[in-house]
Amino acid sequence: MILEHAILDVVFGQEQEFEEAFGRATAVIAASRGFGSLRLERCLEQPNRYVLLVEWETLEDHTVGFRGSAAYEEWRKLLHHFYDPFPSVEHFERILVR
Numbered sequence: 001m002i003l004e005h006a007i008l009d010v011v012f013g014q015e016q017e018f019e020e021a022f023g024r025a026t027a028v029i030a031a032s033r034g035f036g037s038l039r040l041e042r043c044l045e046q047p048n049r050y051v052l053l054v055e056w057e058t059l060e061d062h063t064v065g066f067r068g069s070a071a072y073e074e075w076r077k078l079l080h081h082f083y084d085p086f087p088s089v090e091h092f093e094r095i096l097v098r
Helices: 015-030 060-067 070-082
Strands: 004-011 035-042 049-056 089-093
Touching: 004 060, 015 035, 015 070, 049 060, 060 070, 060 089
Parallel strands: none
Antiparallel strands: 004 049, 004 089, 035 049
């Protein structure tokens, strides 16, 4: 499993609209090949900041499969206009679970 990690800074004042759009966008990503699970969490100290955690079977399921798909275009249209600045995305592999 690969863990995608993204910090999402949403334009201040648009948090509610973002969360509603994200609710719709989850069906888009969940139907993608290699998708495992998704978590979206809101920061307590900065309520317009979120962390997105998505599990993928392989790195390529995200970087090639999802990002190269029509589904990604729908995801982009639903969500990308909320971000300022655009999120940085990193991928992690599990080393230890306890």
